[in-house]
Amino acid sequence: MGPxxxxxxxxLILVVVLPxxxxxxxxxGWGVFLFLWSSAMVGFxxxxxxxxxxxxxxxxxxxxxxxxxxxxxxxxILLLMARLLIALLGMQILTWSVPPSDVVRAFEWVLPRxxxxxxxxxxxxxxxxxxxxxxxxxxxxRGFVTGESRMKALRTRAxxxxxxxxxxxxxxxxxxxxxxxxxxxxxxxWKHGVKRRIVQLALGEEVREEGVNPHHFSDSVQLGLDIxxxxxxxxxxxxxxxLLRGGNIVLVRGPSGCGKSSLLRLIAGVSPWQHPVTVNxxxxxxxxxxxxxxxxxxxxxxxxxxxxxxxxxxxxxLAESVQREFRISRRLSGPWEQQEMLECLREWDLLxxxxxxxxxxxxxxxxxxxxxxxxxxxQPIWLLDEADVHLDEAGFIQLGKAVxxxxxxxxxxxxxxxxxxxxxxxxxxxxxxxxxxKPQDYPSVWIERGEEVGMPPEGTLxxxxxxxxxxxxxxxxxxxxxxxxxxxxxxxxxxxxLPWLPTSPDRRLLGMTIEEELVLQHPTLFAQSMAGEEVTxxxxxxxxxxxxxxxxxxxxxxxxxxTPVHDLSTGERxxxxxxxxxxxxxxxxxxxEIDHGLDDLTLADLIEQINRRRKAGCAVVITTHSPDLMxxxxxxxxxVWNISQGExxxxxx
Amino acid sequence: xxxxxxxxxxxxxxxxxxxxxxxxGLLFGSLLLNIDRRIRLxxxxxxxxxLAAVASASxxxxxxxxxxxxxxxxxxxxxxxxxxxxxxxxxxxxALISNMALGHGPWTFYQAIAWAAVGISSAILRPLLIxxxxxxxRIAPMAFLAFIWGFLFDxxxxxxxxxxxxxxxAFLAFIxxxxxxxxLHAVGNVLFTIWLGQSLxxxxxxxxxxxxxxxxxxxxxxTLKREAFIAETEAAAKQLGDPLADIARLDGEN
Numbered sequence: 001m002g003p004x005x006x007x008x009x010x011x012l013i014l015v016v017v018l019p020x021x022x023x024x025x026x027x028x029g030w031g032v033f034l035f036l037w038s039s040a041m042v043g044f045x046x047x048x049x050x051x052x053x054x055x056x057x058x059x060x061x062x063x064x065x066x067x068x069x070x071x072x073x074x075x076x077i078l079l080l081m082a083r084l085l086i087a088l089l090g091m092q093i094l095t096w097s098v099p100p101s102d103v104v105r106a107f108e109w110v111l112p113r114x115x116x117x118x119x120x121x122x123x124x125x126x127x128x129x130x131x132x133x134x135x136x137x138x139x140x141x142r143g144f145v146t147g148e149s150r151m152k153a154l155r156t157r158a159x160x161x162x163x164x165x166x167x168x169x170x171x172x173x174x175x176x177x178x179x180x181x182x183x184x185x186x187x188x189x190w191k192h193g194v195k196r197r198i199v200q201l202a203l204g205e206e207v208r209e210e211g212v213n214p215h216h217f218s219d220s221v222q223l224g225l226d227i228x229x230x231x232x233x234x235x236x237x238x239x240x241x242x243l244l245r246g247g248n249i250v251l252v253r254g255p256s257g258c259g260k261s262s263l264l265r266l267i268a269g270v271s272p273w274q275h276p277v278t279v280n281x282x283x284x285x286x287x288x289x290x291x292x293x294x295x296x297x298x299x300x301x302x303x304x305x306x307x308x309x310x311x312x313x314x315x316x317x318l319a320e321s322v323q324r325e326f327r328i329s330r331r332l333s334g335p336w337e338q339q340e341m342l343e344c345l346r347e348w349d350l351l352x353x354x355x356x357x358x359x360x361x362x363x364x365x366x367x368x369x370x371x372x373x374x375x376x377x378x379q380p381i382w383l384l385d386e387a388d389v390h391l392d393e394a395g396f397i398q399l400g401k402a403v404x405x406x407x408x409x410x411x412x413x414x415x416x417x418x419x420x421x422x423x424x425x426x427x428x429x430x431x432x433x434x435x436x437x438k439p440q441d442y443p444s445v446w447i448e449r450g451e452e453v454g455m456p457p458e459g460t461l462x463x464x465x466x467x468x469x470x471x472x473x474x475x476x477x478x479x480x481x482x483x484x485x486x487x488x489x490x491x492x493x494x495x496x497x498l499p500w501l502p503t504s505p506d507r508r509l510l511g512m513t514i515e516e517e518l519v520l521q522h523p524t525l526f527a528q529s530m531a532g533e534e535v536t537x538x539x540x541x542x543x544x545x546x547x548x549x550x551x552x553x554x555x556x557x558x559x560x561x562x563t564p565v566h567d568l569s570t571g572e573r574x575x576x577x578x579x580x581x582x583x584x585x586x587x588x589x590x591x592x593e594i595d596h597g598l599d600d601l602t603l604a605d606l607i608e609q610i611n612r613r614r615k616a617g618c619a620v621v622i623t624t625h626s627p628d629l630m631x632x633x634x635x636x637x638x639x640v641w642n643i644s645q646g647e648x649x650x651x652x653x
Numbered sequence: 654x655x656x657x658x659x660x661x662x663x664x665x666x667x668x669x670x671x672x673x674x675x676x677x678g679l680l681f682g683s684l685l686l687n688i689d690r691r692i693r694l695x696x697x698x699x700x701x702x703x704l705a706a707v708a709s710a711s712x713x714x715x716x717x718x719x720x721x722x723x724x725x726x727x728x729x730x731x732x733x734x735x736x737x738x739x740x741x742x743x744x745x746x747x748a749l750i751s752n753m754a755l756g757h758g759p760w761t762f763y764q765a766i767a768w769a770a771v772g773i774s775s776a777i778l779r780p781l782l783i784x785x786x787x788x789x790x791r792i793a794p795m796a797f798l799a800f801i802w803g804f805l806f807d808x809x810x811x812x813x814x815x816x817x818x819x820x821x822x823a824f825l826a827f828i829x830x831x832x833x834x835x836x837l838h839a840v841g842n843v844l845f846t847i848w849l850g851q852s853l854x855x856x857x858x859x860x861x862x863x864x865x866x867x868x869x870x871x872x873x874x875x876t877l878k879r880e881a882f883i884a885e886t887e888a889a890a891k892q893l894g895d896p897l898a899d900i901a902r903l904d905g906e907n
Contacts, residue, residue, distance in 0.1 A: 050756075060827075060830065061817060061827075064818070064823055064826045064827050064830060065818070065823055067823075067826065068820065068822045068823035068825075068826040080817075084817060088756075088758070091756070091757065091758055092756055094757075095752075095753065095756055095757050100753060103749075103753070111685055111686065111689040112689070113689045113690075113692040113698060114685060114688060114689045114692070114742070114745075114746070116698045116702075117692070117698045117699070117701045117702040117705070117746060118702070118746060118749070118750070119702075120698065120699055120702035120703070120706075121702040121703075121705045121706040121709070121746060121750055122750070124702060124703055124706035125706045125710050125750070128706055128707065128710050129710065161849075161852070162852045162855070162856055165707065165853075165856055166856055166859070168703055168707065169700075169703060169856065171703070172696075172699040172700050172702065172703035173696055173699065173700075174699075175695075175699040175702070175703075176694065176695040176696030176697070176698060176699030177695060177696065178695070179695030179698055179699060180695030180696065181695070184695070185692065185693070185694075185695060185698065226872065227872075228872055228876050230873075236876070239876065270695070271696065271866060277866050278866065278867050278868075278869065279866070279867070279868040279869070280868075280869045280870075280871060280872050280873055280876075281869075281870070281871070281872045282870055295870075297868050297869075297870045299868075300693070300694055302693065512855075512856065512859075564859055
C-alpha cells in the first residue's frame with residue numbers, strides 16, 4: 001500500500017518539502033491524510049507506537065526552540081513541531097512500505113557483494129531470534145529455570161549466549177561456504193552490452209545473464225586427487241589418491257568424523273578448516289565448461305567450480321523466499337526462466353510452496369528446494385553430502401532420476417551417504433575412507449509391553465484413533481516430506497512435557513565448548529560448576545558418572561573438553577545432543593530422524609542404548625524415512641504409524 | 654544568490670547541516686563501494702552479514718531501554734579482532750538494517766560513520782586493549798574507551814538534528830538536554846563490557862582458527878617416502894617366485 005516503486009524518490013522529496021511549504025490548515029489536512037494512510041498500511045497500533053516515541057521528542061524540540069532560539073511566538077514553534085512530525089511520518093511511510101527484498105535487489109544492482117551480505121543478514125535476523133528461542137526452550141526442557149528466583153533464572157539464561165553466538169558464527173561460515181561454492185560473488189556475465197541493457201531496463205524487459213547450455217560432457221571430465229590432510233600437530237587425518245572420471249557415480253563411505261564432508265568441501269572449493277588443518281598436494285579438475293583445467297590449490301575461486309549440496313539444508317539455504325532461492329542459484333546454466341522454475345517445482349512436489357518462506361518449510365522440503373534449485377546440469381561435478389537423508393521415497397526417486405541423467409550426460413557424481421543400500425544399486429565405484437566398514441545388523445530385542453504411558457496429541461493439527469503408547473513400545477512414524485512428523489513430536493512434547501530431539505543437533509546444544517555443553521546438560525551439574533570446587537553437591541557426582549558412562553557408550557569419551565562444539569562432525573554433535581535425553585529417562589523418548597549423520601556402527605550402538613531404555617520401561621517414538629529402520633522395527637516387534645494430511649494411522653503392530 | 658550569500662548561509666546551522674550531511678553521505682557511499690570491491694570470499698560476506706544481523710537484532714531488542722545497547726561494544730570487539738575493513742562494513746550494514754525497523758533518515762549516515770569510527774579506534778588502540786599474547790582483553794581500558802564513545806557517538810549523531818535548530822545556542826541546549834541519555838549510553842557500554850567483553854573476545858579469538866588453515870601444493874617427503882617404500886615392497890613381493898620351487902621333494906611327500 002506504499003507509494004509505487006518508481007515514485008519512491010519523488011515521494012521522499014515530496015514528504016520532506018511539502019510540510020515546509022504548507023500553512024496550518026493545509027498542513028493539518030496533509031498530516032491527517034498521512035496518518036490515515038499509514039494506519040491503513042501497518043495498523044493503528046504500529047502508528048501509535050511510532051507516535052509514542054516521536055511526540056515526546058517533538059515536544060522536547062519545541063521546548064528547546066522556545067527557550068533558546070529567541071522565538072517567542074508559541075504558534076510559530078507549534079508549526080515547526082508539526083512540520084517536523086509530519087515530515088518524519090512521511091519518511092516512515094516510505095520505510096514501512098519498502099519490502100526488504102526490494103532493498104536487497106537495489107543493492108544487488110549497485111553493490112552486488114554487499115547485496116549478498118545484506119540478503120544473508122535479513123535471513124539471519126529471524127533465524128537468530130529462533131535460535132535463541134530453541135535454546136531457552138532446551139533450558140526449560142532440561143529442568144533449568146523452573147523454581148529458580150528471577151535473578152538466578154536470568155543468570156542461567158544469560159549463560160547460554162556465548163554458545164548461541166558461536167552457533168551463529170558457525171552458521172555464518174556455512175552460509176559463506178554456500179555463497180562461495182555457488183559462485184554468487186562472481187561478476188555477472190550479461191547476455192547483452194550496457195547500451196542494450198539500459199534499453200531493456202527502460203522497456204521493462206528482463207535483463208538476461210549468459211548461461212552455458214547443458215551438454216554432453218563425454219569422458220573429458222576428470223577429477224584427480226592427490227592430497228594429504230594434516231592436523232596442526234602433523235598427524236595425517238586423510239590421504240586421498242584417486243582419479244575419478246565423468247560418467248560415474250562414486251559412493252564415498254567411512255565412519256562419521258573420518259573426513260568425508262571435509263573432502264567434499266575441498267573439491268567444492270570451499271575452506272575445510274573447521275580445524276586449522278594443513279592440506280598438502282593437489283586436486284585437479286579437467287573438463288569444466290568455462291574454466292577448463294582447474295588446480296584447486298590456486299583457489300579460492302569466485303566462480304562455482306562444482307555443484308555442492310551440503311548437509312543440513314536449514315543452514316545452507318540463502319534466500320528469504322522460494323523464488324529468490326531459484327534466482328540466485330545455477331550461475332553456470334544461467335538464471336531460471338519462470339516456466340522452467342515452475343516445472344521444476346512441480347517435479348519436486350513443491351509447487352504449492354512457491355509463496356512460502358524457506359525457513360517455514362520442513363527439513364525434507366528444504367532439502368528438496370535446495371536440490372531443485374541448485375542441481376546445475378551444466379556443472380560437470382556434483383557433490384552430494386548426505387543429500388538423501390531427509391527425503392522420502394518419492395524425493396529419493398526424483399534425486400535418483402536427476403543423478404542417473406547427469407551420469408548419462410557424462411557428469412561425475414560423488415555421493416557421501418551412511419544409509420548406502422539405495423545408492424549401491426546405482427553406484428559405479430565405491431571408495432572407503434579408513435578401514436572398510438562391515439555391514440551391521442541393528443540389535444533387535446522383543447520386549448513385553450507394560451502399562452499405558454501416553455497418547456499422541458489430538459486437536460486441530462492431528463486426529464487419530466490409535467491404541468495408547470505402552471511402556472517398552474517402539475513406534476516408528478513415517479510419512480511424506482511436509483506431512484507433519486516433526487510437528488507431531490513438537491506438539492506431543494509441548495502438550496505432555498516430554499523431551500524431544502529434533503533432527504538438527506544445533507537446536508539442543510547450548511555450550512561453546514564440550515565442557516560447557518556437558519555442564520549445561522543437567523541443572524545439578526550447572527549448579528556444581530557455579531558453586532566451584534570448594535563445594536561438593538553429592539548428587540552431581542552420580543549424574544557425572546552416568547554422563548561419562550553414556551559418553552563412553554556413544555563413542556564421545558575421546559573428545560577433548562576444550563574442543564569447540566562446532567568443530568565436531570554432524571554425527572558427533574548429534575550424539576552429544578542425545579546425552580541429556582538418555583540421562584533423564586523419560587517415560588517416552590521422542591526422536592526425530594535418529595539416523596541422520598550416524599554411520600552404521602554408531603547407529604547400532606545407539607539402537608542398543610534405545611533397547612536398554614525400552615527394557616527399563618521407556619517407550620520410544622522415532623520418525624524416519626529409512627527402510628532399514630523400518631525393517632528393524634518390524635523385527636523388534638515395533639509399531640509403525642503413518643501420518644498423512646493430519647491423520648495418524650497404525651500401519652502395523 | 655551570489656557566492657557571499659552562499660558562504661554566509663553555509664555558516665548557519667541549516668547550512669552546516671546540509672553540507673555535513675552531504676559529506677557524511679558521500680563518505681558513506683564511498684565506504685560502501687570500497688567494501689563491496691574488497692569482499693572476495695563467501696565467508697567474508699557471510700561473517701559481515703552475521704555480525705551486522707547480531708548488532709541490529711541487539712539494537713532492536715534493547716530499543717525499549719533508551720540509549721542502552723551493546724552495538725558499540727560489538728563494534729569495538731570487531732575492530733579489535735577482525736580489523737578496520739570488516740568493522741566498517743558491519744557498521745554500514747548495521748545502520749541500514751536496524752533502521753529498517755527503527756526508521757531511516759539523515760541520521761543513518763551519521764550513525765554508520767560514528768560506528769565505523771568506533772571500530773577504527775579499537776583497531777588502532779589494539780596494543781592497549783589486549784594482553785601481550787592476545788588471549789585476554791584488558792577490561793579497564795576497553796570499558797574506558799566504550800564509556801568515551803557513549804558520549805562521542807551520541808554527539809556525532811546529534812549533528813544530524815542541526816538543521817532543526819535556528820541557532821547554535823538552541824542546538825547546544827539540545828545537546829545539554831540529551832546529556833542524561835548520553836550518560837545512560839556510556840554507563841550501558843561499561844556494563845556490557847564488563848558482562849560480555851571477555852566472552853566476546855574468546856569467541857572471536859576462537860573464530861580466527863577458521864582462518865589458520867593452509868594449502869601447500871607439495872606432498873610431504875615422509876608421505877612420499879612411505880608410499881614409495883610400500884610400492885617397492887609390493888612390487889618385490891610380486892616378483893618373488895615360490896621359495897620352495899627349487900627344493901627337491903622326497904618321493905613320499907607327494
